[in-house]
Amino acid sequence: MEINIKFPDNSIRKYSQGVTPLQIAESISMGLAKNTITSKVNGKLVDLDFSINEDSQIELLKFDNPIAKGVYWHSTAHLMAQAVQILFPDVKVAIGPAIESGFYYDFDKEIPFVDSDLIKIENKMKELIKQKLEYTRSELAEPEAYKLFKEKGEIYKLEKLEEIPDDETISFYKQGDFVDLCRGPHLLNTKQIKAIKLLKFSGAYWRGDEKNKMLQRIYGISFPSNKELKIHLHNLEEAKKRDHRKLGKELDLFSFSESIGAGLVLWHPNGAMMRSIIEDYWKEQHFKANYKLVNTPHIGKAELWETSGHLEFYSEDMYSPIIVDGQEYYLKPMNCPFHIEIYKSTKRSYRELPIKYAEMGTVYRYEKSGALHGLMRVRGFTQDDAHIICTKEQINEEIEKIIEFSFSMLKAFGFQDFLVYLATKPKKSVGEKEDWDTSQNALKIALEKLQINYEVDEGGGAFYGPKIDIKIKDALNRIWQCSTIQFDFNLSTRFKMEYIGKDNKPHKPFMVHRALLGSLERFFGTLIEYHAGNFPLWLCPVQVKILPISEHYEEYAKQVHESLLKSGIRSEIDFRNEKIGFKIREAELMKNPYMFIVGQKEQENNAVSVRKHTKGDLGSFSLEEFIEKLLSEISKK
RNA sequence: GCUAAAAUAGCUCAGUUCGGUAGAGCAACUGAUUCGUAAUCAGUAGGUCGGGGGUUCGAAUCCCCCUUUUAGCCCCA
Numbered sequence: 001m002e003i004n005i006k007f008p009d010n011s012i013r014k015y016s017q018g019v020t021p022l023q024i025a026e027s028i029s030m031g032l033a034k035n036t037i038t039s040k041v042n043g044k045l046v047d048l049d050f051s052i053n054e055d056s057q058i059e060l061l062k063f064d065n066p067i068a069k070g071v072y073w074h075s076t077a078h079l080m081a082q083a084v085q086i087l088f089p090d091v092k093v094a095i096g097p098a099i100e101s102g103f104y105y106d107f108d109k110e111i112p113f114v115d116s117d118l119i120k121i122e123n124k125m126k127e128l129i130k131q132k133l134e135y136t137r138s139e140l141a142e143p144e145a146y147k148l149f150k151e152k153g154e155i156y157k158l159e160k161l162e163e164i165p166d167d168e169t170i171s172f173y174k175q176g177d178f179v180d181l182c183r184g185p186h187l188l189n190t191k192q193i194k195a196i197k198l199l200k201f202s203g204a205y206w207r208g209d210e211k212n213k214m215l216q217r218i219y220g221i222s223f224p225s226n227k228e229l230k231i232h233l234h235n236l237e238e239a240k241k242r243d244h245r246k247l248g249k250e251l252d253l254f255s256f257s258e259s260i261g262a263g264l265v266l267w268h269p270n271g272a273m274m275r276s277i278i279e280d281y282w283k284e285q286h287f288k289a290n291y292k293l294v295n296t297p298h299i300g301k302a303e304l305w306e307t308s309g310h311l312e313f314y315s316e317d318m319y320s321p322i323i324v325d326g327q328e329y330y331l332k333p334m335n336c337p338f339h340i341e342i343y344k345s346t347k348r349s350y351r352e353l354p355i356k357y358a359e360m361g362t363v364y365r366y367e368k369s370g371a372l373h374g375l376m377r378v379r380g381f382t383q384d385d386a387h388i389i390c391t392k393e394q395i396n397e398e399i400e401k402i403i404e405f406s407f408s409m410l411k412a413f414g415f416q417d418f419l420v421y422l423a424t425k426p427k428k429s430v431g432e433k434e435d436w437d438t439s440q441n442a443l444k445i446a447l448e449k450l451q452i453n454y455e456v457d458e459g460g461g462a463f464y465g466p467k468i469d470i471k472i473k474d475a476l477n478r479i480w481q482c483s484t485i486q487f488d489f490n491l492s493t494r495f496k497m498e499y500i501g502k503d504n505k506p507h508k509p510f511m512v513h514r515a516l517l518g519s520l521e522r523f524f525g526t527l528i529e530y531h532a533g534n535f536p537l538w539l540c541p542v543q544v545k546i547l548p549i550s551e552h553y554e555e556y557a558k559q560v561h562e563s564l565l566k567s568g569i570r571s572e573i574d575f576r577n578e579k580i581g582f583k584i585r586e587a588e589l590m591k592n593p594y595m596f597i598v599g600q601k602e603q604e605n606n607a608v609s610v611r612k613h614t615k616g617d618l619g620s621f622s623l624e625e626f627i628e629k630l631l632s633e634i635s636k637k
Numbered sequence: 638g639c640u641a642a643a644a645u646a647g648c649u650c651a652g653u654u655c656g657g658u659a660g661a662g663c664a665a666c667u668g669a670u671u672c673g674u675a676a677u678c679a680g681u682a683g684g685u686c687g688g689g690g691g692u693u694c695g696a697a698u699c700c701c702c703c704u705u706u707u708a709g710c711c712c713c714a
Contacts, residue, residue, distance in 0.1 A: 202708055204710050208711060219709090381714065550671040550673095579676085
């Protein structure tokens with residue numbers, strides 16, 4: 001009997017009943033069959049040897065597909081667990097999922113792993129790969145499954161088993177002698193895993209709960225070719241070089257001090273210069289977009305935080321109160337209540353809306369010591385915050401404006417690849433269903449109207465409203481969080497915000513909370529990592545380094561410096577009594593974008609010899625001419 | 638916060654195994670050199686070994702507490 005198989009391009013082919021996805025792939029081309037990792041039949045993920053018995057839609061997924069990657073890595077995780085249990089028979093296995101980049105498996109092992117174990121395990125895995133062990137699926141009724149793991153003493157699997165709902169089939173995957181409780185699907189055999197690398201190990205609590213036992217987690221990654229693995233490992237190396245903590249020290253941008261406290265940033269002159277340039281640009285753009293700048297204090301009375309609900313829901317993240325005249329004051333973890341108080345300082349009419357308050361608002365949050373990380377996670381930081389207060393009718397237009405604003409802002413900093421997420425109503429939430437629907441819809445309509453590709457993060461919104469997150473992707477495929485645009489139904493209610501409408505009656509406004517850069521600290525860290533310290537010219541603290549050939553040309557160097565200053569170009573002169581090669585080397589290491597080398601020839605012709613960072617000698621230019629070039633590059637952002 | 642590791646000169650790091658008066662390179666400073674596209678030569682100075690307590694005749698080294706950092710867990714701008 002024949003069945004119809006429909007492909008993603010809507011073409012249909014006929015196959016005999018019981019055909020497998022692998023056979024279908026083979027019927028198209030051997031190349032496709034070789035590269036197919038897994039498949040979806042009627043939208044459901046299945047093994048490649050799954051028998052298809054009725055007319056179906058099929059998708060053959062190759063490694064470039066994220067789901068296929070997940071299957072590939074998950075199968076490698078099973079393989080690693082097998083290798084570990086062969087080498088360490090007493091070890092109990094917990095869970096081993098694929099993650100964003102690779103996989104891990106958690107093991108219950110009395111003695112923690114050491115470095116040499118990783119190599120042993122990796123070698124054992126390579127042996128098992130060569131044996132071409134098949135991943136075979138089987139299903140068992142619950143009592144038998146229970147018996148199986150009970151005999152093996154796999155207590156963690158027993159716990160997982162109990163969680164599976166009664167109506168779901170309990171499936172297992174076995175390769176060699178290793179059996180694991182698993183929904184699947186998996187690769188056909190271990191030979192499909194071509195290149196593996198175990199990267200690191202660490203402790204991790206069972207189910208992520210610190211009350212539970214600490215397990216040993218091993219992270220690894222695998223690829224269908226050695227080349228891909230090599231690129232991945234190279235990217236990891238490259239990431240180390242770009243580490244903003246390392247570059248921050250090398251380029252003298254910022255530091256932390258043990259005497260000041262953890263997670264509190266000291267911006268050095270170079271970093272502070274960049275911050276100031278960012279802030280100036282940010283303000284200029286906000287004025288153009290009709291935002292009003294506000295400024296609010298760093299502390300507020302307990303009463304305020306009671307009204308806002310922060311003391312009830314957010315106190316764990318807040319610093320302990322300061323007692324002033326018998327009153328409790330708290331350092332602010334957010335700016336919203338202050339902006340709301342400004343809104344409420346007078347009665348508002350619908351004619352005033354939308355009101356858009358913006359502030360570089362410095363907030364303090366008590367982050368757990370273990371969570372601190374360079375500039376990415378600190379305890380005192382400045383949000384580029386704004387609150388848009390508007391009527392229901394204005395929502396769509398305002399959201400659209402914010403999204404466009406966000407993209408134009410981020411693009412000015414050189415970012416190009418964006419990922420956009422629409423996060424919808426979570427299980428626990430406040431606010432009317434109607435408000436949720438209206439605002440979620442507004443977010444969606446705006447994204448679609450602007451033709452922006454986005455993913456829906458179902459239930460990923462904040463409890464107080466839906467949101468859009470904009471993240472950027474760098475050259476190493478790493479993702480960085482930037483903008484967030486969030487509706488807030490909670491605070492507008494709690495603070496009883498209102499405006500008088502056309503009908504002369506009070507109405508509740510909609511409030512949107514948004515940060516385009518996120519926080520200056522995290523944004524700066526991202527900027528450093530993204531550009532690997534080679535910032536766009538307009539941001540560089542020193543745009544031109546003037547390097548006199550010898551002391552004889554200091555006077556001319558000063559003249560050049562003056563001309564640059566007058567044109568608004570930031571420059572410095574290296575007056576040191578060193579050879580030109582030495583000065584160049586240091587300017588290169590400091591990633592100064594342009595070097596002007598000045599000596600006899602340049603002095604005579606009112607010229608500069610220009611060297612561009614990482615590019616080398618560009619030749620001689622008249623000073624005027626090159627200043628024009630620089631100004632044009634700067635103005636392009 | 639939890640688990641594991643770490644903190645030695647401005648920076649990068651040796652020295653800790655086995656307790657016996659602190660070391661290198663770069664940077665800094667001084668002098669010589671006045672130079673053409675990624676390191677000129679010579680010399681000088683610089684550290685209560687993160688802080689505190691303990692063990693010991695003697696502690697950078699062993700033990701305890703604290704601070705800070707790192708990798709994870711948990712969480713987030």
